[in-house]
Amino acid sequence: MLNPNKRNIVNDLDLDALGAVVAAVTEDPANARAAFGVVTRWMGQTRTESRPTDIMLGAETIKRSFTIAADEPEQLLGSNEAPNPQELLLSALNACMTVGYVAGAAVRGITLTRLEIETRGELDLRGFLGLSDRVPPGYPGVSYVVRIAGDGTPEQFAEIHAEVQRTSPNYDNFARALCMEARLEIL
Numbered sequence: 001m002l003n004p005n006k007r008n009i010v011n012d013l014d015l016d017a018l019g020a021v022v023a024a025v026t027e028d029p030a031n032a033r034a035a036f037g038v039v040t041r042w043m044g045q046t047r048t049e050s051r052p053t054d055i056m057l058g059a060e061t062i063k064r065s066f067t068i069a070a071d072e073p074e075q076l077l078g079s080n081e082a083p084n085p086q087e088l089l090l091s092a093l094n095a096c097m098t099v100g101y102v103a104g105a106a107v108r109g110i111t112l113t114r115l116e117i118e119t120r121g122e123l124d125l126r127g128f129l130g131l132s133d134r135v136p137p138g139y140p141g142v143s144y145v146v147r148i149a150g151d152g153t154p155e156q157f158a159e160i161h162a163e164v165q166r167t168s169p170n171y172d173n174f175a176r177a178l179c180m181e182a183r184l185e186i187l
Contacts, residue, residue, distance in 0.1 A: 010110070035056040116146075
């Protein structure tokens with residue numbers, strides 16, 4: 001008989017709780033709906049402050065109450081007080097993929113001792129500054145390196161790596177074109 005006080009924890013993840021989420025989504029696809037949002041306000045110069053809105057997870061509302069600051073370095077007219085939007089974008093990609101690597105290892109019983117993702121992108125400021133119609137303002141591509149260690153085999157880590165590429169929401173957001181719907185409200 002299992003001890004109800006003993007939790008099934010690997011890499012600081014509660015695998016029983018993860019199993020409950022998987023079961024709830026499998027049982028009712030409405031539980032799979034997850035809606036995220038942020039409201040960003042200009043704070044002067046190139047500084048912004050974003051506040052996440054409540055997350056809708058199935059029929060549950062999850063309150064959020066914190067801010068995310070962004071700024072540019074002085075060379076791009078900022079005050080260098082926070083990460084810039086590109087650093088936040090790459091951080092969001094890495095953080096999302098990290099969840100996949102940690103969970104993928106945990107469900108396989110693999111204890112991680114190190115996980116690091118280094119991501120780089122290079123863009124041409126002529127696109128952002130509107131100096132050339134032939135230069136896109138964004139990244140033509142990004143590259144990343146995953147450094148992972150633990151008690152898994154190379155084959156298991158390769159399997160987790162492929163799984164992250166298949167299932168990470170932000171990897172998918174980077175890897176395919178998104179439909180952007182924009183509306184302007186003049187106040």
